[in-house]
Amino acid sequence: MSTTSDIRRPAVGASVWTNDGNQFGYVKEVRGDYFKVDVPWSPDYWLSCVHIAELDGPRAILRLGKHEIDDHRLEQPGLDPVDETAGRLFSSTEVAEQRERMERELEMQKERMRTGLQ
Incomplete structure (x- = not known):
C-alpha cells in the first residue's frame, strides 16, 4: 500500500507517458495527490499520482499501459488519502x-x- 510520502507529484507542464512508451498528454494541473491531463483533441481528465512510476525530468512515466488509462481516468480529483494510523x-x-x-x-x-x- 502506498503512503502519502511515497507518492510522486508531477510538475505542471510535464509530459505524461505510459509504461509502454507512448506520450499522450501534459500535466495541466496538480491538486493534492491527483493531476489533470491535457490530452490534445480530447477532453481533459484526472489521474491519481499513485499511477506515476517515475518522474524523469520533464516526464511523468506511469505504471499504466496505453490500454489501461481509460480504466483509471476521473472526471474530478478524489479525496487525498488519509493516514490510517494517525488519530486511530x-x-x-x-x-x-x-x-x-x-x-x-x-x-x-x-x-x-x-x-x-x-
Whole structure:
C-alpha cells in the first residue's frame, strides 16, 4: 500500500507517458495527490499520482499501459488519502469486540420483537 510520502507529484507542464512508451498528454494541473491531463483533441481528465512510476525530468512515466488509462481516468480529483494510523480511536481488537456486542444486542432486539408480535 502506498503512503502519502511515497507518492510522486508531477510538475505542471510535464509530459505524461505510459509504461509502454507512448506520450499522450501534459500535466495541466496538480491538486493534492491527483493531476489533470491535457490530452490534445480530447477532453481533459484526472489521474491519481499513485499511477506515476517515475518522474524523469520533464516526464511523468506511469505504471499504466496505453490500454489501461481509460480504466483509471476521473472526471474530478478524489479525496487525498488519509493516514490510517494517525488519530486511530480503536484497535482492531476493540473494533471486533464492539461489533460482537452490537450483533448480540441486535439479536436480543429481534427476539424481543418476535415475542412481542406473537
